[in-house]
Ligand SMILES: Nc1ncnc2c1ncn2[C@@H]1O[C@H](COP(=O)(O)O)[C@@H](O)[C@H]1OP(=O)(O)O
Ligand SMILES: [Mg+2]
């Protein structure tokens with residue numbers, strides 16, 4: 357897994373660099389609303405092209421399940437945006453792409469997923485809403501083999517290196533390999549530090565983290581669950597899979613994702629984060645305590661929501677979740 361680890365780190369760092377460049381210059385017309393009413397920017401598309409191209413050059417037989425596709429960049433209508441995304445991708449790639457190769461690279465992420473074989477899953481920007489606001493977002497990449505996550509890498513450009521000094525250095529990369537632990541490094545150095553979740557025995561000592569966007573996870577329900585568990589610390593609200601990073605390194609203790617209605621989570625929104633937690637000593641399940649099943653396609657068809665906690669308190673958190681009748 358060492359060559360996969362190195363290639364994935366390089367790809368995520370390059371894509372993170374691209375996102376940082378865009379953020380400094382994001383202008384009107386570079387954020388588009390997709391048919392499901394969620395936003396996508398030139399950075400999401402550029403980052404997917406970069407990661408897919410780097411993966412394909414190193415592992416041409418592997419398939420990729422990525423969030424974005426090239427539809428809005430095609431034809432005369434897409435020309436302006438396509439040129440922008442192409443020039444962005446080429447600022448970080450060693451070998452420049454042309455128009456056709458750019459579209460091809462982005463669409464290499466269209467695999468349907470499944471039970472067998474080696475598949476990468478990519479969220480080129482997780483937390484696009486956070487990215488646009490200048491808050492937390494992450495480039496998330498994972499390798500799934502025969503339905504199980506074996507490698508997870510997350511690049512978090514706005515994430516403080518030390519949560520106690522939020523205004524200090526920002527930009528962290530997180531990496532986990534199955535059976536080898538979870539590690540953090542700064543964007544500015546290749547030195548890695550192993551991270552662990554906080555060893556906690558009582559849920560009343562815990563702090564929660566949850567989505568900023570209440571339609572992604574009910575704040576009202578999490579407050580009821582917190583009250584049942586005797587949690588007194590205020591919930592930490594943060595966009596993106598950076599929540600998994602916060603809990604994995606012990607800044608917070610519980611991540612509640614109380615998915616509403618019949619929304620099904622995407623595999624790229626949870627693959628890297630779930631391994632990062634497991635390798636840092638935690639449990640990741642859905643709201644019924646079932647493990648997340650990454651073998652069913654592009655979505656977590658058999659799961660509802662996500663609950664992350666230390667093994668000593670996970671079952672108590674699940675019990676509290678079950679006692680609250682969740683908002684739809
Ligand atoms: N209704 C929804 N419920 C849960 N998650 C959602 C919903 N709509 C979008 N998302 C996804 O939530 C993630 C952000 O989560 P958070 O709010 O915790 O930062 C994004 O990946 C986003 O998907 P998408 O990437 O398609 O926009
Ligand atoms: Mg996402």
Ligand SMILES: [Mg+2]
Pocket residue numbers: 400423479480481482483484
């Ligand atoms: Mg995304």
Ligand SMILES: [Mg+2]
Pocket residue numbers: 394395396423484
């Ligand atoms: Mg999106």
